[in-house]
Amino acid sequence: DTAVSQTPKYLVTQMGNDKSIKCEQNLGHDTMYWYKQDSKKFLKIMFSYNNKELIINETVPNRFSPKSPDKAHLNLHINSLELGDSAVYFCASSQDPGDGYTFGSGTRLTVV
């Protein structure tokens, strides 16, 4: 039973398209995150949500819009995709106090 699950695992799309990535966690955590791992494998925070509320937005272009319908789900919608958006996007969750952060398996987005 996967703790943090993301769909799809792979996404190949053309420039200018709009796409969404979905994330669900069954750990009962209050906080969820989106991270981006670039071509140099560096992981950087994009957004953080706590109980459906946006807590952190790390100067991400407004083409990226996260949505949290409930505390178990955090989706990421990307408008007008650009070549530079190609990366692996990871969803994660945590609980305070708790046992650390749990990551999903990632979504590899390729924009062509």
Add this chain to the structure above:
Amino acid sequence: KQEVTQIPAALSVPEGENLVLNCSFTDSAIYNLQWFRQDPGKGLTSLLLIQSSQREQTSGRLNASLDKSSGRSTLYIAASQPGDSATYLCAVPSSGNTPLVFGKGTRLSVIA
């Protein structure tokens, strides 16, 4: 702003060696520190979580230590095996549910 540095960036060792991976962070006011493993093309697997009040944690052949005052952590891997080959990431949040700040990782290759 918290910054995390991992040294070395890459390491290649023969099977059976004991090895140490280093992680340093600039702001010692951390809540905990987490070590992850990432296999090529895969997600992040949590290896060890050390709370700020702890000095070390052990899991099997892995031992992680934490020295908050000096801003350092080490991950010790005993009797390395080819299956240990992966990228090892160190990460810290500044408080309970703030996003993790990652180092750039140490890419480990264990040669049979």
